[in-house]
Amino acid sequence: FPVTIESKAPTLTLADLKKWRERLGLGTQGMADYLGIPVYTLTKWENGTRAPDAAPRRLFEVLGLIEAMAPSIHDVLLPRK
Numbered sequence: 001f002p003v004t005i006e007s008k009a010p011t012l013t014l015a016d017l018k019k020w021r022e023r024l025g026l027g028t029q030g031m032a033d034y035l036g037i038p039v040y041t042l043t044k045w046e047n048g049t050r051a052p053d054a055a056p057r058r059l060f061e062v063l064g065l066i067e068a069m070a071p072s073i074h075d076v077l078l079p080r081k
Helices: 012-026 028-033 039-047 054-069 070-078
Strands: none
Touching: 012 039, 028 039, 028 054, 028 070, 054 070
8 A cells, every 4th residue: 555645844945945955064066966956957946047847846845754754864865075
């Protein structure tokens, strides 16, 4: 049986993206590595010249859930400093 987890957390906004990166203690390269995207894409998202599509927005939600529910697993996903 598939497991369904309903998220009550609000969707991460573009304004929150930079705050999230800073809270994780990552630079732009580290955050890009964490999300699996080019640095220029992250920079465009953070400065508002481009918005993430549905798939990256869903990734943000999933990573947020992992961070909240399983911090030790989330720590493994972070790039090594």
